[in-house]
Amino acid sequence: MEIKINRQEETIIISFIGRFDTAAFMDVNKAVEPLLAEADKSIILDCEEMSYISSSGLRTFLTIRKASQAKGGRVVIKGMNDSIRSVFMMTGFLNLFEVE
Numbered sequence: 001m002e003i004k005i006n007r008q009e010e011t012i013i014i015s016f017i018g019r020f021d022t023a024a025f026m027d028v029n030k031a032v033e034p035l036l037a038e039a040d041k042s043i044i045l046d047c048e049e050m051s052y053i054s055s056s057g058l059r060t061f062l063t064i065r066k067a068s069q070a071k072g073g074r075v076v077i078k079g080m081n082d083s084i085r086s087v088f089m090m091t092g093f094l095n096l097f098e099v100e
Helices: 022-038 055-071 082-091
Strands: 002-008 011-020 042-053 074-078
Touching: 002 022, 011 022, 011 055, 022 055, 042 055, 042 082, 055 074, 055 082
Parallel strands: 011 042, 042 074
Antiparallel strands: 002 011
């Protein structure tokens, strides 16, 4: 899994590329953790190039959401394919996030 972080004024775009599985969890969390201090901004989770998400990946998304909610920020998920959307629907996570 590759992760790209792009900061723009009051927005942070986190792009997930590849499979967000348990093996990628530690590396992704290490990259995302410093961003939680900036969770008062808008955070866009770009899933356009994500091919798979495991429960570990969902946990990371939830951690970002909780940090954002605590700081008055906003989290938006963009670019979900049908497979990723299905996982979010089955787990009830689709109701927790703003999805575009």
